[in-house]
Amino acid sequence: MTKRRKPRRVSAGELEILQVLWHNGEVTLSEAHRNLGRKIGYTTVQTRLNRLVEKGLARRSTERPAQYSAAVSQEEIGAGQLDLLLERVSGGSVVPLVAHLVEDRSLSPKEIEQLKQLIDEAEKNLS
Numbered sequence: 001m002t003k004r005r006k007p008r009r010v011s012a013g014e015l016e017i018l019q020v021l022w023h024n025g026e027v028t029l030s031e032a033h034r035n036l037g038r039k040i041g042y043t044t045v046q047t048r049l050n051r052l053v054e055k056g057l058a059r060r061s062t063e064r065p066a067q068y069s070a071a072v073s074q075e076e077i078g079a080g081q082l083d084l085l086l087e088r089v090s091g092g093s094v095v096p097l098v099a100h101l102v103e104d105r106s107l108s109p110k111e112i113e114q115l116k117q118l119i120d121e122a123e124k125n126l127s
Contacts, residue, residue, distance in 0.1 A: 009084070010057070010077060017048045018077060021058060021070040028065045 010018070020027065020035045027035065033045045049068050052058035057077070061067040090096040098115075107115075 010055075010081065011048075013044070013048050014052055014055075014057070015077070015081075017045065017052060018057065018070055018072075018074075021068060022074050026061075026067040026069045028067060030065070032068060 016036065017032060020032050024031065024035055029042075029046055029049060032049060033040070033042050036045065049058060049060070053060045053068070057070070057072050059069050059071045086092055086094065086097060102115075
């Protein structure tokens, strides 16, 4: 059975802000702006934080100055982004994506073992 979750759409800019929240925990708008590591407008950071709060991906405290924190895990967002990629690139089929990654990259013995374990688990879930 395929596990389906609704992928959350996150722009590159919002993902950049989420990275700051995951790395730093709670931050103020000023701290988020400072921690981005590149020049970006203060109001742009504010807009992106507000969008993340509206989408339920970040939390904003009621204190002053407001503290922002991630409301979702990095793994949850990563899984959603991979689901979107899978739909866009291969129409939802896993095989072309995995085939490309396996053929195009050098896999370590550990990675090969992990892939085998994942396939074993998938086969067990079929019955």
